[in-house]
Every structure is written in C-alpha cells, then in structure tokens.
Amino acid sequence: MSLYFRVKRNNQTIFLSAELTDTIAKLKGDVAIVNKLTNENPTEYIRFIYQNNSLDDKKTIQQLNIPNDSVIFMVYKTGENTYEDIAPSVLQSLQ
Amino acid sequence: MSNESENDLNSDVLRLYSSSGHEFVLSRKMSYVSGTIKSMLNADNSNFMEDKLSEIKFREISTPVLEKVIQYFYFKNKYTNSTSDLPEFQINEKIVVDLLLSAHFLDT
Numbered sequence: 001m002s003l004y005f006r007v008k009r010n011n012q013t014i015f016l017s018a019e020l021t022d023t024i025a026k027l028k029g030d031v032a033i034v035n036k037l038t039n040e041n042p043t044e045y046i047r048f049i050y051q052n053n054s055l056d057d058k059k060t061i062q063q064l065n066i067p068n069d070s071v072i073f074m075v076y077k078t079g080e081n082t083y084e085d086i087a088p089s090v091l092q093s094l095q
Numbered sequence: 096m097s098n099e100s101e102n103d104l105n106s107d108v109l110r111l112y113s114s115s116g117h118e119f120v121l122s123r124k125m126s127y128v129s130g131t132i133k134s135m136l137n138a139d140n141s142n143f144m145e146d147k148l149s150e151i152k153f154r155e156i157s158t159p160v161l162e163k164v165i166q167y168f169y170f171k172n173k174y175t176n177s178t179s180d181l182p183e184f185q186i187n188e189k190i191v192v193d194l195l196l197s198a199h200f201l202d203t
Contacts, residue, residue, distance in 0.1 A: 004169055006162075015121040015165060033101045034108055034120055069166065 003061070003068040007031060007048070008090045009075065020062040024048055024055045031074065045077035049086065109136075110150045111165070113158040123149065125168040130202030156200075160193045164203060 005027075007014040014034060018027055025043045032042035039045060048055040050072050055064065066072070075084040109123040109132075127133045135151060153161060163186060174181050186194060 011116060012118040012120065013162065015119065015125070015169065017122060030104065033104045036105075069169070 005066065006069065006071045007074050008071055009073065009084075010087050010090065018061055021060055023058060023060050024064075025057040028057070047075050047077070047083050049073040049075065108149060111161060112150070112152040113156055113161040114154050115158050117158040117161070119161060119165055121165055121168070125165075125172055128168040128171045128203055129164070132201065153197075156197045157190075157193060159187070159190050160197050163187075163190060163194055164197060164201060167198075167203065 001020050002017060003020070004015050004017045007016050007027075014031060016027060016030060016034075028042040028046045028048065031037075031046060032039070043057045050064075050066060050070065055072070073086045073090065075086060077083050107123050109121055109126050111119045111121070111126070113119070123136070126136075132151065136149075156164070167184065170184050
C-alpha cells in the first residue's frame with residue numbers, strides 16, 4: 001500500500017512517497033538523496049516531527065499509523081544536541 | 096546506499112516553484128496529470144531547459160494553490176481506475192477561484 005507525506009522545512013515541501021513497511025530511517029535516506037545531502041548518515045542530523053513528536057528511526061509507517069497526505073515537519077541538527085526550530089511560515093501553512 | 100538507486104530516485108524527481116519561491120519536490124510521473132507540465136517536459140524537442148533541469152517556476156501560482164494542485168496529482172493517480180468509493184477531495188474555499196484558474200492553465 002503506498003502513500004505519501006508532505007515533508008516540510010522552511011521554503012520547501014517534499015511530497016515523499018512511502019510504503020507502510022518503510023522505516024523512518026529509510027525515508028530520511030530518501031530525503032537526503034533528494035536534497036543531495038552528502039553526510040554519511042542522514043538519521044543523525046535529520047529529525048522528523050509529527051504531531052509534536054520526534055519520530056523514531058526504527059519504526060515503520062504502519063506502526064506509527066500516520067495517515068496519507070499528512071504533514072511531517074523536518075529539521076536539521078544545528079549542534080551537539082540542538083536542532084532548528086520549525087519556521088513559523090511552515091506552521092502557518094497548515095490551514 | 097547504491098549510486099544506482101540514488102540516480103533512479105533523482106531522475107524521477109521534479110521541482111516546482113510557486114510565485115513566492117516555495118519549492119515543491121515531487122515525482123515526475125505524478126506531475127503528468129497536468130497536460131501543460133507533461134508537454135513542457137516531454138516535447139519531441141527535448142531541449143527545453145525545464146526538462147534538463149527538472150525545475151519549473153510558476154510565477155503566477157501561489158504556494159497554497161500549487162500545493163493543492165500537487166495533492167490533486169497524487170489523488171488522481173491513486174484513484175484512477177479504482178472502483179471503490181472516492182474520498183472527498185477537500186478544497187479550502189479561499190483558494191477555489193485561483194485554483195480553478197491555475198488548474199485550467201495547467202490543463203489538469
């Protein structure tokens with residue numbers, strides 16, 4: 001069963017296709033390919049946020065039960081333990 | 096991750112830009128729902144820059160309208176040839192007129 005999510009960060013929305021069996025880690029890998037990020041391990045510096053929760057890399061879409069067409073926010077790591085904030089414009093787009 | 100699968104993914108990716116410069120990344124195949132986009136990318140004379148770069152800038156389509164159009168691409172692809180009941184495709188009334196104009200332009 002394939003579905004898609006709208007992954008949003010700053011001025012970008014990625015319509016990311018996924019299968020129920022895909023893990024969050026796999027999807028982060030896809031985002032890295034699309035955005036041509038060269039770092040070896042995307043799961044280390046990309047965080048997906050859905051309904052105010054950071055999504056666990058090891059879980060699958062099926063386990064997380066995220067509906068089709070959902071908006072997932074994405075932030076990059078900015079420091080040892082800090083990540084970007086979600087841009088207000090992105091939050092506002094949830095109309 | 097092998098380089099091959101990376102290239103596959105990237106060759107299927109299309110970037111559309113709204114009037115405010117918001118970037119939408121989507122699957123090329125999905126975008127063929129739009130007759131306009133399909134001709135921009137597939138013309139016999141494939142010397143179109145749009146095809147080479149896989150980028151199209153829509154200076155007259157706003158971000159919410161472009162987003163709705165792309166959601167429609169996925170919706171149409173999913174339910175074409177389906178016999179099950181279609182879920183409603185919701186449209187925010189504020190964008191209806193602009194959406195209609197853009198859909199007409201995009202032959203969608």
